[in-house]
Amino acid sequence: MKLTTFIKGENQKLAVQIENNLIDIEETAKKNEWNNIVTDVMQVIEFNQSELKDFEIKVKEAVTNGSAVAIEEEGLIYGPSVTKPHKIICVGLNYRRHADETNAPYPEVPILFNKFDNTLTGHQSEIVIPNVTNELDYEVELGIVIGKKTKNVTQEAALSHVFGYCTVNDLSARDLQMRTQQWLLGKTCDDFSPVGPFLVTADEVGDPNNLNLKTYVNNEIRQNSNTSDMIFSCAEIVSYISQHMTLEPGDLILTGTPEGVVLGLPADQRVYIQPGDVVTVEIEKLGTLTNKFVQESEKVLTNA
Known part of the structure; x- marks a missing residue:
């Protein structure tokens, strides 16, 4: 489904x-x-x-039998395909060619950090570029959604605990991310995790480590890879995390991004996301997620 x-x-x-x-x-x-x-x-x-x-x-x-109520596409406003995860756990530097392009050594264990639910938004939503960053980067990522309570699961059994998978853009403000040794600030601004448009059940996906994934900026392809390039497979990630904390149904795991991000380019060639840019991330079998970006001052903000 x-x-x-x-x-x-x-x-x-x-x-x-x-x-x-x-x-x-x-x-x-x-x-x-x-x-x-x-x-x-x-x-x-x-x-x-x-x-x-x-x-x-x-x-x-x-x-x-004709008794289903269909939704008109015109005017439809999507929400995130996962709405209230208990945890959003991310894996850094989990693609070999991405580590290569950023001159980073391959990690010996998964690098984990977290995001919060303020970062969740949906397909076709406008995303504000915060005034505090000048270096907003895209990251297409495979999202894993846990389907049942999971603790100390083996790698062999790990994927049987997965409900499904989704397309995610792990937006990253590189100047904020690199300001300290902790990445959190650059990852957790509002709407920095568009998710969707679909959450696809695991039975329709098959092997999550054999999926093509791409990013386009204004229709220009920037990332083009396959989840087979992961350093730690989906099963390894779920098993590893479950050794340290209990995973709950609805928990969302972002599994890392492949090569092709702006940060991977030589410094004089880096052009980060600008107001008016349209960024599309897509993953085979999971769907295409598109968002337009606007400057913070261009969007009306409400004050309590």
């Missing part, structure tokens, strides 16, 4: 893509008088396999 969220009023609502149609789950449930209406993607992530299969069958049956 391909799950997504959309904004209706002030709420994030659940949708499922079936045969190129986006189905409004809440309205479909009301029309069909389903019990226990599901309105939140996080509820689906917590389903067990039987519940997930039953949910999928019900939605597909509604599409087949």
